Amino acid sequence: MIRKSQSITNKLWSCSAVLGLLLLWQGICSAGIIEAYLLPSPASVGRALITEFPALMEHGKITLKEAFAGLFLGVVLGFFIAVIMDHFHGLYRAIYPVIILTQTIPTVALAPLLVLWFGYEMTPKIILIVLTTFFPVAIGLLSGFQSVDPDEVTLLRSMGAGNVSIFRYIKLPGAMGQFFSSLRISASYAVVGAVISEWLGGFGGLGVYMTRVKKAFAFDKMFAVIILISVISLLLMKGVDYLSKKCMPWEEI
Missing domain, CATH: 1.20.5 (Single alpha-helices involved in coiled-coils or other helix-helix interfaces)
Known part of the structure; x- marks a missing residue:
């Protein structure tokens, strides 16, 4: 209560x-x-959100498709990198600086190159989202793997457990909290990354819609898109919270 x-x-x-x-x-x-043309009122933004709702949903489907595909691949890549760095210390020292380096490159600077190399379809957008989302997952999982109680690991080794069993029964469950915290961040990054990539070219998506209404100086519609992106990000984060409760019921005790 x-x-x-x-x-x-x-x-x-x-x-x-x-x-x-x-x-x-x-x-x-x-x-x-x-002035109203610089800052539309909440009432005008609400009207724009209602009148443009069908168009926003069509563009939103494209953005969500890109975000989910990039987020899934980013989580898989981050998980793989975290496991590799945890098991092989030499690879950890080699890979970790490269991972940090990838995060120092601004996504706005990288997006035009991806569009130039891969065209205006979905591929460059998904690549940009993967590059944006894998880092929190990889670092969060690695931190979780390395924070396990060494006494528990020693106990399992004394009972004849191998690396796979230690990973399955100690490291992975112990890192679930950090994983879902990182996944919450990556979920919001996925939507933002998709919109940024759509700004620079594409045939649909909320980023493309934002570019069109900006050129038409329809700032009420621009604010409507911003609100929709915020709502989508919040819903994705709530979805991650729900998933974490289902995967870690002991946290609710």
Whole structure:
């Protein structure tokens, strides 16, 4: 009951903060402090969201398809890299600096090269999402693998367990918390990465839609897309939270 009461209180505070920001936004627009063509009011953004909803859904399907494909491949790649670095210390010292180097390259600078090399289809967008999402998963899992209790590992080895058994019964369960925390970050990165890649070329997607409405100076529609992207990211993060509760029921005890 205490936990449920705290959850309700936290949600009330969050909803109050969002409502307060909306009221402040509406007040600024109604008072004419900022011109309407620069900052559309929440009411006009809501109307744009309703009138453009069918088009947004069509473009959103493309963006979600890219985001899910890139996120899945990014998680697989991150898991593989984390396992390799955990088992082979020499490869860890060789691979880790390269992984860090990949994250120092701005995605906005890399996206045009991927479009140039792979065209305007889905392939360059998925590659960019993979490069964006694999890093949190790899680092989170590696941290989880390395934080296991060494006494537990020694105990299993004394009972004749091999590396596979130690990984299955100690390292993997012990790293699940860090994995889902990293997956939550990667899920939000996947949507943002898909939109950024669509800015630079494509035939559909929320990024392409944003580029079109920006050129038409339809900023109410631009804000509508931003809100939709935020909602999608939040839903994906909530989905990861739900999955983590199903995979780690002992955390709820």
